[in-house]
Amino acid sequence: MTSSSCRRYRQGRVAVPAFDLLKQQEDILLNRFGGSREKIAIKPGRASGAKKKKPPTRLATKEMLEEKLSLQEIADRRGLTLGTILSHLEKLKGSNQLPDIEYLKASLSENDIATILAAFKKSEDGTLTPIHREFDGKYSFEDLRLARLFAW
Structure with missing residues (x-):
């Protein structure tokens, strides 16, 4: 027999077929890890890796912005x-989905906003x-x- 699964390997002094070696290794692993x-x-859908797509988390942030909540309130809730909430705003602006956020300007003075925008x-x-x-x-x-969200 010349197939690769029937090759003989030396284990100690006795020649052992490769298949037997694999079986021994499998037994050791099964015993060690309780397999x-x-x-x-397998439950349907799991084998193919199919997962339900969740809506992007920034959309939940968008809904809270539409309720006119402060950034800190959104973060807390x-x-x-x-920083994560601000990244959501940046992504929403980049995809033209950012709702009106003029009310957020109140968190900084008009002078500060003008200085930063300049x-x-x-x-x-x-x-x-x-x-x-x-x-x-x-x-x-x-x-x-x-x-920066108000800059352009």
């Missing part, structure tokens, strides 16, 4: 960070770190991200 050779039925308009690429440095950390990254 079984028993076949089980959803159990998420303020810095963004002068900025080459709109990235946060150079602007944060320009203001010597006067405004948090969250404040800058919020103001």
Whole structure:
């Protein structure tokens, strides 16, 4: 016999067919991890990896924005960070799904918003770190991200 499953390998001094070695290894693993050779039925849908698609989590944020909740209220209710909520707003704006958020301007003074927006308009690429440095950390990254939503 020349098939690969019937080749003989030396185990100690006795030649053992490869199939027997695999069977021994399988037995060791089954015993060690408590497995079984028993076949089980797989629930329909699991074998193909089919999962129900959940709507993007940013849509739940959008609904709360439409209720005119503050960003902190949204974060608290959803159990998420303020940064995550701001990323949802950025994604919603990028996909033209951002509802009216003018009411969020109230979290910063008009002067602060104008100052931040002017810095963004002068900025080459709109990235946060150079602007944060320009203001010597006067405004948090969250404040800058919020103001950036009103920049363009």
